Amino acid sequence: MAAVFLTLPSSPIFPPTARVHAGRRGVFVARASARAPMIAPMSEAMDAENGGRGQRNMPHVLTVAGSDSGAGAGVQADIKACGALGVYCSSVITAVTAQNTVGVQGVHPVPEEFVAEQLRSVLSDMEVDIVKTGMLPSVGVVKVLCDSLKEFPVRALVVDPVMVSTSGDMLSEPSNLAGYRNELFAMADIVTPNLKEASALLGGVSLRTVADMCSAAKSIHNLGPRYVLVKGGDLPDSSDAIDIFFDGEECHELYGSRIKTRNTHGTGCTLASCIAAELAKGSPMLHAVQTAKAFVESALNYSKDIVIGNGPQGPFDHLFRLKSQNDNVGLKPQFDANDLFLYAVTDSGMNNKWDRSITDAVKASIEGGATIIQLREKDAETRNFVEAAMACMEICRSHGVPLLINDRVDVALACDADGVHVGQSDMPARVVRKLLGPRKIIGVSCKTPAQAEQAWIDGADYIGCGGVFPTTTKENNLTIGLDGLKAVCLASKLPVVAIGGIGPGNAHSVMKIGAPNLKGVAAVSSLFDRACIVSEAQRLRSVLMDASSRARLSV
Ligand SMILES: Nc1ncnc2c1ncn2[C@@H]1O[C@H](COP(=O)(O)OP(=O)(O)OP(=O)(O)O)[C@@H](O)[C@H]1O
Numbered sequence: 001m002a003a004v005f006l007t008l009p010s011s012p013i014f015p016p017t018a019r020v021h022a023g024r025r026g027v028f029v030a031r032a033s034a035r036a037p038m039i040a041p042m043s044e045a046m047d048a049e050n051g052g053r054g055q056r057n058m059p060h061v062l063t064v065a066g067s068d069s070g071a072g073a074g075v076q077a078d079i080k081a082c083g084a085l086g087v088y089c090s091s092v093i094t095a096v097t098a099q100n101t102v103g104v105q106g107v108h109p110v111p112e113e114f115v116a117e118q119l120r121s122v123l124s125d126m127e128v129d130i131v132k133t134g135m136l137p138s139v140g141v142v143k144v145l146c147d148s149l150k151e152f153p154v155r156a157l158v159v160d161p162v163m164v165s166t167s168g169d170m171l172s173e174p175s176n177l178a179g180y181r182n183e184l185f186a187m188a189d190i191v192t193p194n195l196k197e198a199s200a201l202l203g204g205v206s207l208r209t210v211a212d213m214c215s216a217a218k219s220i221h222n223l224g225p226r227y228v229l230v231k232g233g234d235l236p237d238s239s240d241a242i243d244i245f246f247d248g249e250e251c252h253e254l255y256g257s258r259i260k261t262r263n264t265h266g267t268g269c270t271l272a273s274c275i276a277a278e279l280a281k282g283s284p285m286l287h288a289v290q291t292a293k294a295f296v297e298s299a300l301n302y303s304k305d306i307v308i309g310n311g312p313q314g315p316f317d318h319l320f321r322l323k324s325q326n327d328n329v330g331l332k333p334q335f336d337a338n339d340l341f342l343y344a345v346t347d348s349g350m351n352n353k354w355d356r357s358i359t360d361a362v363k364a365s366i367e368g369g370a371t372i373i374q375l376r377e378k379d380a381e382t383r384n385f386v387e388a389a390m391a392c393m394e395i396c397r398s399h400g401v402p403l404l405i406n407d408r409v410d411v412a413l414a415c416d417a418d419g420v421h422v423g424q425s426d427m428p429a430r431v432v433r434k435l436l437g438p439r440k441i442i443g444v445s446c447k448t449p450a451q452a453e454q455a456w457i458d459g460a461d462y463i464g465c466g467g468v469f470p471t472t473t474k475e476n477n478l479t480i481g482l483d484g485l486k487a488v489c490l491a492s493k494l495p496v497v498a499i500g501g502i503g504p505g506n507a508h509s510v511m512k513i514g515a516p517n518l519k520g521v522a523a524v525s526s527l528f529d530r531a532c533i534v535s536e537a538q539r540l541r542s543v544l545m546d547a548s549s550r551a552r553l554s555v
């Protein structure tokens, strides 16, 4: 193949304006200790920076990868995947491939110096949050990339160690293994090999079972990355699509439905780009991986019957969400932490005392301004509970208010609730996540920073922290006070809702503790042990509104 490269006149020398983005937008990616932890909240820094001019930074992923002329994989997949998730994607092209649904007909590497020039152009000018790598054809390119990342640090690095295409064609030099192992992996936040790549990285071990994948993930973790995802798209005889996520301590088995389709070309590139896109938006790593996996599954499902090309492996449609609103039904609604603002928790005892049905209690709290509802029915018969939960679900859906079920995963599944809230002695959040999948909301009650950390690791979406003040709704409940609440909030990588003895009289003192991830208060007695739920909710809401507008003014 003849290399025809455009030789540009030497480009202007950009001043090396090294920026450290750590903390700018509050990505909660746990990082290698050599780098700064990222715990600052997104909105305040940006608002202050914008000076109220309405400008905003768009989350930005830079892909460093090869071009696929068939546009199913490589840079083309990366740009489409990021676009579909609302993230800007710039692209440094490392190689141009002639490729289609049959296989790879040619590879034309871009000279290393020109890869370096592209990197400098993007990184010296644009505010890149996350770098994602795909095809890196030579050790020289790996080196160039590592040097650029040292000069222009970004918040996280996602490495998809592309080596061989599914059609069996080589996409990188075999000597690249050394480049990955020696330098790039140590800088990576996550590495995402498929089975063949994981095997190659470990000297050719055979990987045939989930247990093999776990031990491979651990061995690859020893090569330096913070997290490892071994993808099981090619796992023989598996009816599920199983990936293994290793966080340095524990292997998480991530299950998805295996879609029967020929259109799986580019799943790996797409998955890694979606992880990068979600990190750019501020998700913690496990969430980013789960959201990415759910996206791939939905895109494959939508595209399973499309026909592009005549070869054995076709591309799929990344932009499927634009095509049909109806196809969005199965997708994870983005959990909006602001929904925790006024969190109403129903109580069957109080409903009985005031002679109210659970649906009346839910309707009234929504009318008064509740932004999320949790049904906490400790004594209800299961059949009655499911029936009531279904009715409440209808009410909540029609008002766009999420409905969670306390403790009872079975009831949540039965009524297709938006999620579940669990306590420390209920089913572990990690197991709940397995049962409910990535698209539901999971909350965990936490009293300590260690519990908050565990909730994050387990894949929860928020934590409920308390009892802040003494309460009659929970016996023998240790009260942690405002200091305890603040300590947990500051340690928590997840948004927090405060709970325990909170009502209009003290909600202001709670909200002003000065923790940006404290998103609201949960109320039980102060709403439901009262004659008029609507007016109590309205009172609480106006106290919360007042507290949040004061907090904004003091920024
Ligand atoms: N048929 C399928 N149905 C559902 N999910 C799938 C299917 N095939 C692959 N996946 C998922 O897609 C993601 C990518 O996995 P895979 O093992 O295919 O990566 P890859 O081989 O690097 O991809 P590529 O084909 O781009 O080289 C994983 O999350 C995997 O579980």
Ligand SMILES: Cc1ncc(CO)c(N)n1
Residues within 6 Å of the ligand: 065, 066, 067, 068, 073, 074, 075, 097, 099, 134, 135, 162, 164, 165, 166, 171, 265, 266, 267, 268, 269
């Ligand atoms: C350019 C390119 N990158 C990655 C892959 C892996 O899917 C591919 N087939 N082509």
Ligand SMILES: [Mg+2]
Residues within 6 Å of the ligand: 166, 194, 233, 234, 268
């Ligand atoms: Mg594959």
